[in-house]
Amino acid sequence: MALLNDQDTAFLRKRFAEEVVSDVRLVFFAPSAGGLALPGEEWEMTEYTRKILKEVEGLSDRVVLEEHSLATEEELAAQYGISRSPATAIVGSQDYGVRYYGMPAGYEFVTLIDLVIDVSKGRAPVSDATREALAALPGDAHLQVFVTPT
């Protein structure tokens, strides 16, 4: 059964058609290769994440889902700086370092949609003052934003 209902799908298709301006890859790392994991809580969350990403891929020809396994493709995961799963790198014409760890459910689904749009534009929707301040940062910054689905 689809996770998104017809109304949401139609709305998101339209939004993506208008706002996803270049190709975006959803590079998904599951904990293990498909089918090898024993069903359990972690397995369910991974499958749910995979399903959500699959449906997001279906919203636009510009969005492509790549499915990988952290267990068997550690080297590739390392190239994306990923050592935990389920993890999704949201990659546009460049890798802007945007990662989503866990299941983008509930309110966080909107976060995923917005990230796809921003990455396609290669530009975050922030003010010029913010842009200047970030360009002048004295060092590298690694942000980990902790969220819950509700």
Added chain:
Amino acid sequence: MRADIVEASEFPELARRYNIYAVPKTVINETGEIVGALPEPDFVQALVAAVSPPAPPAPPAAG
């Protein structure tokens, strides 16, 4: 700059490591933190402070 969004309940060991008791909470370079959703200018200010090297200690008072 890298930005990770982490679903706290799915990564309890990270939530423990960074003392996540409320969300959203943003951890910057392991030690800096911003709790709650701040207006953009305030968030940027906190981010700059977290990334900037600490100010040198004040010189000892004369005398």
